[in-house]
Amino acid sequence: MRIARFSTEEGMSFGVVEENTVAAVAAHPFGDLTFTGVRYPLADVRLLAPILPSKIIAIGKNYAEHAREMGGEPPAEPVIFSKPSTAVIGPGEAIAYPEKLSQRVDYEGELAVVIGRMCREVPAARVPEVILGYTCANDVTARDLQQKDGQWTRAKGFDTFCPLGPWIETEVDPADLAITTTVNGEVRQDARTSQLLHDVPALVEYVSQVMTLLPGDVILTGTPAGVGPLEIGDEVTVRVEGVGELTNRVVARE
Structure with a gap:
């Protein structure tokens, strides 16, 4: 559904x-x-964006090759960070490039998990019980600010930096789905969710040990290798097999 x-x-x-x-x-x-x-x-x-979450929890470096392209080794445990709910936009809405503050804004295509009910300390075996479904996400990042700040809040938190959509698919198995990102029709990322270092059950278990998850909360599962810059005027599409595709155009921030 x-x-x-x-x-x-x-x-x-x-x-x-x-x-x-x-x-x-x-x-x-x-x-x-x-x-x-x-x-x-x-x-x-x-x-519209299929959900307006109370919080967005994202996972960094959850594909080995992406961890290496960022200059590090795959982490032993999930690396979690957050994006504000005000970063969410839906399919067809514009990603606003903040030229006054950043000169390098990257796409990061991801599978997103949408939580279906309030939960805490969920064992991996019971994770399917608390998931409503899955959607496509783009963890847009001001890469130069990420490197400058040494932490990721500002780089990941701009308004429009979390496109979600086009809908929530409730009946897909997330274990082995193709995920691609294209920019102006050119494939830039091409991977499968079976390559995740920490799969969906492990991620929900890990995050829910830290914080209570509420209905509609979103967990971004991480981006594969191939991240790169966006320019004003670009059209970026994230496709997840069995879920759908999410397209957004990049415009100058007013």
């Missing part, structure tokens, strides 16, 4: 995407879904 968040002239709703239509649901997508009976052609709605 593909759960989307979308807007029409009537306002914002959650819905289930079925072929070329969206069936609206009442309230939020957590728990049993109640359909309103209203259905829209997919082409007539605007897809």
Whole structure:
């Protein structure tokens, strides 16, 4: 099932995407879904970020080759950091390049996990019980600021630096999915989630030992090798097999 968040002239709703239509649901997508009976052609709605999380927890250096391209060795434990909820944008929205502050902004295509219920200290074997589904993500990063600051909050935290979408896929197995990132149609990243150093169950177990996870919280699972710069005017697309594709254009920050 593909759960989307979308807007029409009537306002914002959650819905289930079925072929070329969206069936609206009442309230939020957590728990049993109640359909309103209203259905829209997919082409007539605007897809938004599928969720607005209370927090975004991201994992650094979770593919061995990416760790090496960044000048280090793969870490023994997950490296966690956070991005603010204000960084979230949806499919088709613009990534704002902050030229006054950064001269190197990179794409980082990732599989994102969306938490389905409040949980804490979840053992790996029970992780599927707390996951709503999966979506595509782009952990946009001001690389020069990351290197300058020595920590990642500013570099990862700009408004628009966390595109999510196009929807939440609830029925995919995340163990071995193809993930690619293209810039202006050229493939820049090409990997599989089976190459993750720490898989989804391990990540949710690890993060939930530190903090309580709430419905809608997002965990970014890490980016594969091939990260690189974006320029104003570029179009970047993250594709995850069985989930969908997320496209955003880069514009100058006003």
